[in-house]
Amino acid sequence: MPAPFTTSRPRRSCLYMPGANERALEKAKTIAADTLLLDLEDAVAPDAKVEARDRVCAAVKSGGYGKREIIIRMNGLDTTWGGDDLVAGVAAGPNGILAPKVSSAAEVHALNDDLTEAGASDDFALWIMIETPLSILNLKEIAACAETTRLTTFVMGTNDLAKDMRALMTPDRLAFQTHLTLAVTAAKAYGVTAIDGVYNDIKNAEGFEAECQQGRVMGFDGKTLIHPAQVEACNSVFSPSQADIAQAKDVIAAFADPENAGKGVLKVNGKMTEILHLVEAERLIEVDKAIQLLAQD
Structure with a gap:
């Protein structure tokens, strides 16, 4: 199947x-x-x-x-x-x-x-x-x-x-x-x-x-x-690049930092980053994980 x-x-x-x-x-x-x-x-x-x-x-x-x-x-x-x-x-x-x-x-x-x-x-x-x-x-x-x-x-x-x-x-x-x-x-x-x-x-x-x-x-x-x-x-x-993945991880880490609790806008690696960027970063990480699973075939 x-x-x-x-x-x-x-x-x-x-x-x-x-x-x-x-x-x-x-x-x-x-x-x-x-x-x-x-x-x-x-x-x-x-x-x-x-x-x-x-x-x-x-x-x-x-x-x-x-x-x-x-x-x-x-x-x-x-x-x-x-x-x-x-x-x-x-x-x-x-x-x-x-x-x-x-x-x-x-x-x-x-x-x-x-x-x-x-x-x-x-x-x-x-x-x-x-x-x-x-x-x-x-x-x-x-x-x-x-x-x-x-x-x-x-x-x-x-x-x-x-x-x-x-x-x-x-x-x-x-x-x-x-x-x-x-x-x-x-x-x-x-x-x-x-x-x-x-x-x-x-x-x-x-x-x-x-x-x-x-x-x-x-x-x-x-x-x-x-x-x-x-x-x-x-x-x-159509795969996320290594740079994309690195930035996504940094965005997720920045919003998870207790010092940034309650903040809606951050600067991550010099880029203005909002909650919408966090959502996209999390999606990108999930896509990358799915691709890695396929590669194990």
């Missing part, structure tokens, strides 16, 4: 693995990605969908993925395969399902109802792709579903957004910056994890790292990946 789902676990690197490729599913057991997205949708040809579903479900049931979070990306419910993907996926026992092209709150509720009918537990996670213009316009209503459904995570589908918008994917992602920021804002407002879209140029390591940095600046919790070679750099960018 995959590692238990928790809201605090790291999701720095979320690696797509093609469900039709048996060797890839086996290799995934050795890759240091936080989350594996076993893909039945874009990575699988129509005539291989059923076989891929069977292969992915068998792989999940057999286990061997250690502490990696396991998410199955299903086909849409409006396709020939989507309903069966959802039912079989729940039965296989991953941490959750990733549904593509979700554009409305009504679709989230429909997916949640289908998960319940398929026997999914309350802590079974529903991840959804944010990849249509309508999903951007409905972000608040979609994110609010986290209060009453299994919705836990947004995954940005920037390639599909580019296609539907007829926009160009430039290195600075100028055409998508508003959409990405709005998605992060909606996610944070309702406690939803936000995962950035993929970077297509596998051989451009410098460009990939720059886009990871951009995503982290925007507030994303991690990034989706299309190749194992991207995992190490992604994990590094």
Whole structure:
């Protein structure tokens, strides 16, 4: 069985693995990605969908993925395969399902109802792709579903957004910056994890790292990946730096000092520090602890 789902676990690197490729599913057991997205949708040809579903479900049931979070990306419910993907996926026992092209709150509720009918537990996670213009316009209503459904995570589908918008994917992602920021804002407002879209140029390591940095600046919790070679750099960018950890520990120690009791504002290492910085420092330490636990796999 995959590692238990928790809201605090790291999701720095979320690696797509093609469900039709048996060797890839086996290799995934050795890759240091936080989350594996076993893909039945874009990575699988129509005539291989059923076989891929069977292969992915068998792989999940057999286990061997250690502490990696396991998410199955299903086909849409409006396709020939989507309903069966959802039912079989729940039965296989991953941490959750990733549904593509979700554009409305009504679709989230429909997916949640289908998960319940398929026997999914309350802590079974529903991840959804944010990849249509309508999903951007409905972000608040979609994110609010986290209060009453299994919705836990947004995954940005920037390639599909580019296609539907007829926009160009430039290195600075100028055409998508508003959409990405709005998605992060909606996610944070309702406690939803936000995962950035993929970077297509596998051989451009410098460009990939720059886009990871951009995503982290925007507030994303991690990034989706299309190749194992991207995992190490992604994990590094989305991990707290040693300087971040040192500062966080100093902030916590400063507020714990009896001499500072009752003070709402302190100077820590020359920086003005308020209670909000203490909260963030404590969160950062918890993230670092969770990352260290994963590294023990």
